[in-house]
Amino acid sequence: MKSEPDVYGITDLERDRVTIWDGVRNYQARNFLKSMQVGDLAFFYHSNTHPPGIVGLMQIVQVQVIDPSQFDPNGEYYDPKSTSTAPRWHTVKVEFVRTFSDLISLATLRDRFTPEQLLVVKQGNRLSVMPILDLVAAQILQSIN
């Protein structure tokens, strides 16, 4: 799950402990959010940074959360087509697990994994939420420490 640290980074999550992952306005990313289950782990990825990469780990603690930002007419994520009876954007609530001592850069991920193994290293990929294979996730976690 990607976020720009200028907007909301892992230090913000560490402070908040729990947050609603709001603002996703891409249907494919939303569908990936929809497929998540309570207890799932997710990597926190910092985008638009130097270098970009995975900075920590979080856990899904609630699913099918209606994204409140879609109803805020003054907010950046307002969706006029959404109504309280027919909200278009659901998301998840995540909980901070840990920050990694070292960022795992996108370049490192490219070195270790093929685009078939790991979607985030695929060229031109712009999704902010992506699935990851258990085996790949395990290898990444094992490379920590």
Place this chain on the structure above:
DNA sequence: GCCAACGTTGGC
């Protein structure tokens, strides 16, 4: 700041 790789919009 550049620009490739998308996704979305809207005319037809």
Place this chain on the structure above:
DNA sequence: GCCAACGTTGGC
């Protein structure tokens, strides 16, 4: 339903 134009993302 097609597709050109446009807007956005995000690495570099």
